Amino acid sequence: MDVIHNVLFGFQVALQPINLMYCFMGTLIGTLVGVLPGLGPAAAIALLLPSTFHTTPVSATIMLAGIYYGAMYGGSTTSILVNIPGEAASVVTCLDGHKMALKGRAGPALGIAAFGSFIAGTFGVIALTITGPLLSGVALRFGPPEYFAMMIVGITVLTYLSSGSMLKSLLMAAVGLILGGIGMDAISGKYRFTYGLQVLADGVGLVPVVMGLFGITEVLENLETEIKRDIVSTKFKNLFPTLQDWKDSAGPIGRGTILGFFLGLVPGGGAIIASFASYAIEKKVAKNPEEFGHGAIQGVAGPESANNSAASGNFIPLLTLGIPCNAVMAILLGALMIHGLQPGPLLMTKAPDLFWGTIVSMYIGNVMLLVLNLPLIGLWVKVLKVPYYLLYPLILLFCLIGAYSLNNSAGDVLVMLIFGIVGYLMRKFRYDGAPLVLALVLGPMLEEAFRQSLMLSKGDFSIFISRPLSLAFLIIAALLIILPIITQRKKLATLEE
């Protein structure tokens, strides 16, 4: 009964006109960000964060969350119509979505993507409502060693799943950890790695780093390779999928929803992996797998449901444990901290309006997205036609204003630009930015938990393995590091044979 009571309280918060407005703005901006190639949800949230400083933490979180799950919806539009994924989680939708559009079935493709997203998003939110309090209860029993071990798992999972070499991802996580240590040491009060630079005294800000790594870098890379956009010109009359389409899609939507939700729960997992995994599963279980890649509706319904469900699942580790499982959640964590809140097991009791208000706003946001996506599809297509020569200076301008507005200081803008160059070089040298961002956010917490654990045990490292939960986490982390080494050796051995 507690859950029902809490959900009703959540509705009370989320239905306040100001919060409804922020929810609408979030989903609208999210869809826009999803539609526009070259600006992902991570950069968009970082960009709009300063504009939320004047509002309450509840409204701010509702809007920022809306941007994230809104982008998952919007991303499918560009994948289907232009064969360019608006954001990474929609890459796989291109394969069959665009082929459907070329066959004159853009309407049903967009329709099933939106409906699938809605169903999955709603399921994700319901599951979040039920599991959130349970996990919070468990996490309340965590001490510093468990937190330390859990954060290590988070970082390892992300490096395990990130694109490219795992060694490079581990290296990036270590660099992120070091960057997180810049500024004043909370325990000794000493300044670390600041070299007398005022701009580094408070540490390297998460927002300028993310805007640099994801916003500026994206623009620089796109400037190098001209984006060609051939929009499929079709009238979007039949957005509602036929009965046969529904029959074909029901299974993929159901499987994608459940798979996405569980992958969203895993630190390091998320929408991108969920969409790829769903596509692979659908292809495997399909009666006619040869249709995949040639416009199979299952190839749109499954991944689109999975990425939305994962987006909802991502909120669970953040809101209940205070652990962000991907770059976007890391920025949201930073946003909550800027608003004076500490996400974690105590969030539900300390700020119930934020916890339940945000969750319930996602139900409302999902309905808004359905309304935004289907009838307004023509408008989003028009947005797609905005030429890139106009779009990229605008993205740059938003980044510049966003970074400056953080502390009204040009220093933050310079930090952002430096990380823009760093991010560009990282892409050229094939290093993934996500583990760096996650470690940058977790770094200070990880260090504190590590030092507190050692103080508790009077310098005895066995504290990390003598507690069952902490030991279990560390075993998982170790397995994640060892597994790729074993599989690579096996591969090498077979190659040599």
Next chain:
Amino acid sequence: MSKSDKISGFFWLLFGILVSVESARLGLGTLHRPGPGFLFFYTGIFVSIISLIILTSAFLTNKMEGVRENIFGASRNIWKAVYVLIAIFLYALLMEPLGFIPVTLLLFLFILGILERKRWIVTMLTSVAVTAAAYLIFETALQSQLPKGVLEFLRF
């Protein structure tokens, strides 16, 4: 792969060593009471070890395959990215002394007029419209305190 891995491997090796040296200077403390440099000293060593592995495998791959690669590609558009970078760096440096309105106007005039070679009338109109809209949205509606610079006296 190998050329880029050699360059980046060397860079991260130096970075790791530097971090460890600096962390040792900050103070490692004891196991009972770890100091401010404790975790970063070992993280620096970890970075150095991984970069050594990357370096070694890069040299080995090179020997085996004789790979040659061009990291930045042969794209002519790389200069466009460089000019844009210079422009936004100048923007960051000049935004406080000159103010938001003049630097934004200049940035758009440069990008649209010079880099993208759009017609001057289009460039002028777009630059003015974007600057005005951005000012109204961020300064007036969202109350961001954008720098006024040389236009301080106007007080709008």
